[in-house]
Amino acid sequence: MQDQGEYWYRWKPTHADSGVYDDIAEAIEAFEPVDNPAGHAAADWLKNSALDDYPSTATWIAYRNQRVEGYFAMCSGEVLLYGRHRRRLVRRGRRREHVLHPRQPASLITWLGKHRDASISGRVILLQAAYIAMQVGELQGNIALVIDPFDDDTASLWQERFDFLNSATPNRLWLPLQENWSI
Numbered sequence: 001m002q003d004q005g006e007y008w009y010r011w012k013p014t015h016a017d018s019g020v021y022d023d024i025a026e027a028i029e030a031f032e033p034v035d036n037p038a039g040h041a042a043a044d045w046l047k048n049s050a051l052d053d054y055p056s057t058a059t060w061i062a063y064r065n066q067r068v069e070g071y072f073a074m075c076s077g078e079v080l081l082y083g084r085h086r087r088r089l090v091r092r093g094r095r096r097e098h099v100l101h102p103r104q105p106a107s108l109i110t111w112l113g114k115h116r117d118a119s120i121s122g123r124v125i126l127l128q129a130a131y132i133a134m135q136v137g138e139l140q141g142n143i144a145l146v147i148d149p150f151d152d153d154t155a156s157l158w159q160e161r162f163d164f165l166n167s168a169t170p171n172r173l174w175l176p177l178q179e180n181w182s183i
Contacts, residue, residue, distance in 0.1 A: 008128055011059040011071070013051050024061060027068045032116050038150035042113030046071055050111075057110050060128065062120060070114040070125045074132060077108030079146045080168040089143060089176055106144040106174065107133035126162060130177065137177050146174040 011028075015021045028046060033039035050059045050073060062069040081089075086100040109129050114122055133145045147164065148171055149155035155173060158164040164173035 007063050009061045009063055011050060011061045012054045016051055023066065024063050024068070027063060027066060028061070031068045031113070033113050034116050036153070038154045039113060039116070041150060042111050045073075045111050046113060053110075058132075059111075060132070062125060062128070064119065068115060069118045069120045070122070071112070072109055072125055072129045073111040074107050074109055074129060076136070076140075076142075077106045077146055078103050078169075079106045079144050079172060079174045080104075081144075081174075082168050085165065085167075085176075102168065104144060105140070105142045106146040107136050107142055107177075109145065109147045112147070122161070130175075134177050143177055144174045145177055146172055148172050 016025055031043050033043035057073045057075045059073040061071045080102055081104055130145050136142045158173050164175055167174045
């Protein structure tokens with residue numbers, strides 16, 4: 001494969017078995033995560049469960065310079081929103097007042113990991129996940145990007161760095177997906 005910037009590859013069993021992606025499979029096996037409990041759990045999932053969770057979970061690999069720089073895995077989910085959050089999401093200028101149901105469709109980031117020496121940031125990985133989530137939103141309806149943090153330290157990171165909000169769903173953080181969205 002040529003080395004021209006970051007490449008995002010959809011990782012699925014047919015790719016792993018084809019032989020065409022052997023270099024990515026080797027890079028996955030060599031993946032060295034950020035050294036914390038969440039990073040090690042994410043690496044273990046990528047190496048041992050990512051292909052087993054297909055097709056209910058879509059895994060995207062950032063591959064560059066013979067190395068997996070990072071990855072994320074997503075599936076469809078939902079988020080339970082507080083009333084103040086639902087009111088904030090209602091578009092202004094509608095002909096009548098519309099109240100959103102507390103349960104809303106969402107794209108759930110099930111796993112996200114970064115190589116300990118990655119040349120890309122976690123923000124870049126998250127932006128790619130948001131891009132996919134917005135595409136899903138256009139196709140089937142989806143208002144949020146959500147994550148269930150691995151632990152309290154990870155939850156604090158998501159909230160401090162990326163402004164994720166607490167939802168009414170226990171242990172679930174969320175961000176609204178909007179056309180002008182950026183983190």
